[in-house]
Amino acid sequence: MAENSNGIRPLVAGNWKMNGLAAALTEAAAVRDALPSLGTGAPEVMICPPATLLSQLASTSRGSALAVGAQDCHPSASGAHTGDISAEMAKDAGASAVIVGHSERRADHGELDRIVQAKASAAHRAGLSAIICIGETNGERVAGLTLTVVERQLRGSIPGTADKTNTVIAYEPIWAIGTGLTPSPNDVAEVHAAIRKNLEDRFGADGLSMRILYGGSVKPSNARELLSLPNVNGALVGGASLKAEDFLAIIRAYA
């Protein structure tokens, strides 16, 4: 098992966003089939497909090392919420985790920290891990507000039910998502250290062991440098998770 300085097994999670018809499952199958050859140094690997593919991906991945996650959930377990899916439904379809508070949902659907917190809490209620996304806009970064924003999002988005087994934080600077831009290694290390301190202050020993992923234009060429930084316990990968070859190259940065 690959472990970094905190003894945490890294997680590399692919977020397919609104991409992928059934034919794309061949990419996920190629990832699944390559995992056994990575041996004991491998990180945990997850793919979060669109909701339409959750159940199919979960059934073709059952018994393998590939975990499956959902991209969002509603805070309620069921009810009159047309078009939404609940954490219980994602779990029923075979997910073990759900992404909440992705910046695209915060922007496109006006999700505030308290909604993200309710969704993370719903994930815990259903027995799923919550991958809680936080990160600053470019304007906030330029104004020197990165740590202020990140700390506010941590305070507002993580529910009291969080512990080291059911919660993962994904630091995703919004300006780095899908742009090819990444913060400098020093900047990533500084923000992750601040997140770690915040988690430790609030959750004690569990806060020291919660995974903190970096996300935003991770690709094969920068994965090793980004993923070897202190307090970076894996990656949330968008575009580069769509092709098995690229995603596996990122996974191998840890293996």
Ligand code: PEP
């Ligand atoms: C994301 O949206 O979670 C993400 C990290 O995207 P990309 O890797 O494409 O920047």
